[in-house]
Amino acid sequence: MSIDFKRVMEKAEEYRPQIAAFLRDMVAIPSESCQEEEIIQRIRGEMEHVGFDRVEIDPMGNILGYIGTGKHLIAMDAHVDTVGVGNRENWDHDPYTGFEDGEIISGRGTSDQEGGMASMVYGAKIIKELGLSGDYTLLVTGTVQEEDCDGLCWQYIIEESGIRPEFVVSTEPTSLGIYRGQRGRMEILVAVDGVSSHGSAPERGDNAIFKMAPILMELQELHTRLKDDPFLGKGSLTVSEIFYTSPSRCAVADGCSISVDRRLTRGETWEDALEEIRQLPAVKKAGAGSPCTITTVPHTGDWSIRPSAISPVGSWKRNIQSAEPWWSLLDPCLRKSQ
Numbered sequence: 001m002s003i004d005f006k007r008v009m010e011k012a013e014e015y016r017p018q019i020a021a022f023l024r025d026m027v028a029i030p031s032e033s034c035q036e037e038e039i040i041q042r043i044r045g046e047m048e049h050v051g052f053d054r055v056e057i058d059p060m061g062n063i064l065g066y067i068g069t070g071k072h073l074i075a076m077d078a079h080v081d082t083v084g085v086g087n088r089e090n091w092d093h094d095p096y097t098g099f100e101d102g103e104i105i106s107g108r109g110t111s112d113q114e115g116g117m118a119s120m121v122y123g124a125k126i127i128k129e130l131g132l133s134g135d136y137t138l139l140v141t142g143t144v145q146e147e148d149c150d151g152l153c154w155q156y157i158i159e160e161s162g163i164r165p166e167f168v169v170s171t172e173p174t175s176l177g178i179y180r181g182q183r184g185r186m187e188i189l190v191a192v193d194g195v196s197s198h199g200s201a202p203e204r205g206d207n208a209i210f211k212m213a214p215i216l217m218e219l220q221e222l223h224t225r226l227k228d229d230p231f232l233g234k235g236s237l238t239v240s241e242i243f244y245t246s247p248s249r250c251a252v253a254d255g256c257s258i259s260v261d262r263r264l265t266r267g268e269t270w271e272d273a274l275e276e277i278r279q280l281p282a283v284k285k286a287g288a289g290s291p292c293t294i295t296t297v298p299h300t301g302d303w304s305i306r307p308s309a310i311s312p313v314g315s316w317k318r319n320i321q322s323a324e325p326w327w328s329l330l331d332p333c334l335r336k337s338q
């Protein structure tokens, strides 16, 4: 089938105001993970309005819109949950009112990934209007709970709904580049124990927060020497959260732990990433006198079974291993690190 790309671009330009309005509507709806019901319903309205052939919301809360009836199923995805807004003082504009000029729309979720959703819905409309679906069925998915539980939504779609697209395009933001690989990701917990004592006599205790301090500095330095890769980019780490236990503000802290967000590049394995932290001098030192544990954070219990946007997940439960391997289409057989 030959595609008249000029006509496609004309249609896209014609729908620019509707695409922008749809995106700004989505941005205006706070949709943090597990609170996606309103935005899912907004997307359902737009899909029905532009003429999707079929629109469904699955029991997890994902919305699935279909165009065409061909035998080759191609899926395009945008997760529609967002992270929170953090410190509002750091925003130039209200994150939910957003900002728009002739070129840019900003606001929480515009790039990750409500912009993708707006584009997909109108891309599907154009496919239908120009009769481009041919032997294909296009499935447009708006998925939930991705920010907290990467992969859970698609695990549900594949395992529970039995939907097997031949190809999936994710609209994660890439500055419009076509990305053919992805670094892996791990969540690593580093925990240090201490001994509490009264704050007036800290020498009687063993302060867990002070023990964590040099570990933090060494992690910062470790990031700079992680492996690089010309295709997938550099391995990286950052500390995303810090926790403590202490009997009181007038006492020595007896526990401190941190979450490390680790991105794995080509050739790095989960075990390597754990081992290089175990080998940090400050970790060894902290572990010498009292336990210092490093594990992948288990996504179990409440974490992965929180009620979904539309209806409780009910008995469907998954423990997600909080580590995903890197992959690259440049490698034969989609070689993976694990």
Ligand SMILES: [Zn+2]
Binding pocket: 079, 112, 113, 172
């Ligand atoms: Zn995203």
